Amino acid sequence: MNDLLLSVPPWVAFLLAAAVAFVAPRRIGYLVGVLATAITVPWLLLAPAESTLVVSSLGFEQTLYRVDALARPVAAVFGVAATLAVAYAYATDADARTNAYALAHMGVAVAAVLVGDWLSLLVAWELLAVTATVLVWHHGGTAVRPGFRYAVYHLVGGALLVAAVVLHYTAVGTFAMGVGFADGLPTALAVLGVGVNLGFVGLHYWVPDTYPRPHVAASVVLAGFTTKVAVYALARVVPDGSALVAWMGGAMVLYAVWMAVLQTDVRRLLSYHIVSQVGYMVAAIGVGTAAGTAGAVAHLSTHVLYKGLLFMVAGALLYRTGTESLKRLGGLGRRMPLTFAVFLVAALAISGVPGFSGFVSKGLVLKAVEQRGGDLLWWALVIGGVGTVLSFAKVGYYAFVRTAPEPLDVRPAPLALSAVLLVAAVPSIAFGLAPDLLYGALPGDTGGFAPYAAAELTKVALVTAAGVLAFATLRDAIARVPSADVDRLLHPVAFRLATASADAVIAAGRRADGALATALSRSTDRLADDDRRDPLGGRFGTTLLVVAAALGVALLVAQLG
Template structure:
């Protein structure tokens, strides 16, 4: 069995799903596509740990598939989320082209986490950026500008990663993973590049500006993949951790949760919580302990599940009411009971309530940080947890509990949508009730961590009580305070900088466009592809050529 499933990497299933969705009727394409991408779960489970599909097309080794403690749980998770998201997209009226872009994006994410060498990772990393940009851009309207900014940010981040890996190859002569990137300049450049995708503060502006804009199903898949792929890459770049990285993660936690508390747009609130929750993973990896590594990956799994569910809940509210802001909502618990119950599951999971996945993963990370003696860092985790409780008490109160506004109109829902919400909610409960099912497959070592020790229950209970009382005490005042995002303060400078960079990128891309346009048209006519896809293909070429150009510039400047 193992020999059979190692004949091809699991992202092949996403390519097959793309072909099915492209040619089949919408319902059939959704069902078959979801079944195909779900094969990633048994596919990765059946393969023993090791490196497979080693090729040498350019004279040096590339590992197209590696199965280890990093790739196995994350790829299986991605397969599950991909299948769920296809069905969710169908239930929320996502068109076939968006489903295609989503599949391409999710497949690139699976390819990135299962890659066994830096070159294969880079190709997947850039494909992830290109397909995400197209996915957001496809929605049109107010999603176009954020898509452009997304492309620019990730162009810069990818260039730094390319430069770091180039220096690593010059030093070692190999792209194959072996103990992280070379220390010093190569690792520093790569950390900056990965930091863009992680949402390091100062490099994070693309995230809260992008995720609230596209179709609700696109928001779900974006929330699940980009930053989580970056967490896996961070673990590969610096497997022994770095205390400075841990402190950056602590700042992400506090800053992200602070901004989230004052948001009224549901998806923007959730976007800031991505920054905060990814901060927990960055802290855990940064401290460089076995327990931290285990906690980081456990929290990655828990976060994708409950944050995906939260974005789905927000999407259902937008889909059924047409309202994006908490200011115009209320009373939905009575008319949307399944959505309300699944929101409670996700909210309790993200706040670390006992019995839910976040309680286990957050508890292990907090314990791991406590064992290092970094008291101030430990308090950052605690403050972030209290703020998380406060902000989701706010979300639940304004959306579901308070009296409904007179002008709210809720459209009917479908059984499919309710089933999807329940399906993605179940693992958050299972992993919380049976912690070993979450911690067992993770890399590192949890060190015999007992999630339900009295001390852990007391800490979790204190956080829940303080956060809830904080919302009750300050609910009225919170509505009157509006904080400015640091990048909004610097926005005029950011606009000039990204505009200048885009001019260079477009100049490089135009040359590629002109040279390749006729070739693309001929190829499209031969395979019978939709001519409207030509612009998308050419845009992808622009992005890839621009990335190479900027990466070379970074290498020259750093040399």
């Protein structure tokens, strides 16, 4: 059994399922996707610790699969999130191509976590950006331009990371992880490159710009993987922490939670909360302690699940009512009681309320920062917690409690959608009620942190009360906030640069399309003449392509062998 677990990396199952989804009927593709993603969870949990799969390629040793204390829990929770995301895509009528692109993106994310060398990570990193861009573009319409801007941001971040890895290799002579990352410029470039995917303040605009645009199933996938892969990579780049990184985490928490409060579109609001919650993970890594690493991985694990659930709720609102604007929603607690109940689970989890998963993970992050002596940073994270409670009190009130400002048509919920929402809510409750289920799988050391100690419960009660009181006090002022892209006003240079780059790429693409169409037209005319003279001529090109593909596969097998 162990030989089987070690002979093939788990991420291969995702990529094979993606290939099946391209060619199989929709229902078969989704069934294979659910099975392939689900099987990777026991696959990872049963694999022996420190097991590896190493191949030689292009003169370098590449570790395609390494299970260690940091990679195992992150990859395993990715497997759970992927299974739920595929099932949700099926329930919300996403097409077969969306399933295929999503499986490819999630498979590359799992690969990025499990590879054991920086060269392989670079390949996965770039493929992560490519598959995400294609997933967004596939929706078409208003998702196309944000998809281009997404590509521009991640092209820049990827280039910085490539430069960092090259300098690191020059300094230490190996791509292998586990020897630390070279100090100085390599680390600075790596942190900045990873920071693009993390959504560092000033580099974050792509998150709220992109995530609300595609199909709701694609939003669930994007929310769960890109930034969390970056959290994992950051833990590899600065295993001993960094004060600047820690403070950037605090800035992400405060800035993004403030921006979230101003949003009226549910998925944009949730997108800003991705940046904010990732800020807790960044701060925990920045403190550079074992407890900080444990807190970062714990919060990553709970966040993937409850944030995915929140995006599922947002998708259910859009799927059943046709809108996700808080200015138009209302009264859905009575008309969509199951969705409301699931929303409460996810909202209480992200708010860190006792009994839910965010309470045990966020508490561990705060304790790690407190033990390190970062009083000011600790207060930044606490204030961010107040803003989080305020945000989700706002969503709950406007979407589910108040009377809708205008009549809403609510379509019936498919049984599959209700089932997925219920199943997806279970981990956010289980990890909250039984913290050892989470803590037992973490790297580092929790330091004996007891989340249900009286002092911890008192802190959370004060934060929750402050957030609810803030919403009650500011509700009328919040209601007057216009439906505007506030971040575009705050970051005009970044927005204009990304937009100009996207426009340039679109223009170049149109010129290339025109040139290609002309060339193909001329070539087709010539081939038609050739075919009339030689009936086998048209088949020759197809035969040549098949032979070339077969040779390529044979060379790949020989190389891996």
